[in-house]
């Protein structure tokens with residue numbers, strides 16, 4: 001299907017709905033279900049950073065924090081894109097301007113994720129939204145956002161764990177980004193709790209697992225599906241580990257683990 005002439009989509013003030021400085025994209029005429037609405041170019045034109053690099057930028061340049069939190073998006077675990085023009089706090093593609101809704105009318109095109117498509121017929125005056133759960137997982141910089149989508153299905157606070165819900169997967173898998181589709185596939189083989197995130201290490205092929213929020217003593221943080229070996233998961237070895245493995249191959253926290261603590265195992269002492 002051809003692309004919609006972008007004159008038929010308007011960017012309007014949305015401060016009343018979302019707060020100061022907020023805008024939204026609105027359809028100016030009927031957009032049919034399945035129609036391609038937007039071709040995003042940002043992938044080619046973005047800076048690629050890790051979570052830690054973005055957090056460091058926010059500390060070093062506090063005036064950029066809002067921009068980085070609003071417009072960063074995930075393309076893989078611990079890989080975030082931000083517009084190259086971030087120093088000027090300027091976007092280079094208006095696809096960053098879609099707001100989130102828990103009843104979205106747009107999503108990503110499964111055959112080409114650079115396309116944003118209508119997932120239902122959209123009437124003139126309707127806001128164009130997608131569900132940020134199509135793009136982000138738990139370590140999203142938007143995690144904790146109080147949603148103001150005003151729909152019946154609104155989940156309230158966004159935790160970015162909806163991709164784990166089989167009903168959500170069934171309804172929306174085909175509208176999710178390649179990263180989210182990949183994460184869903186990985187839930188089978190490399191499961192870890194939504195209270196954890198992976199971090200890239202000095203060796204880009206190796207990742208480590210950390211607490212995204214406080215984890216209680218005795219909580220399951222991850223699970224092995226195959227042999228319990230360091231190369232089969234993101235959990236690194238330590239002689240003084242924070243976790244142990246039970247007979248169900250679940251990784252359990254020894255004690256309460258604060259935010260950022262590393263999930264580690266002593267592989268010399270685990271059951272195999």
Ligand SMILES: C[S@@+](CC[C@H](N)C(=O)[O-])C[C@H]1O[C@@H](n2cnc3c(N)ncnc32)[C@H](O)[C@@H]1O
Nearest residue numbers: 018022023070096097098099100146147148149
């Ligand atoms: C990618 S920006 C979306 C465009 C933004 N409204 C603008 O004017 O540039 C994401 C930010 O928009 C706001 N936002 C988007 N959807 C929202 C929602 N459903 N409820 C509350 N705020 C929302 C939040 O501040 C969020 O961090």
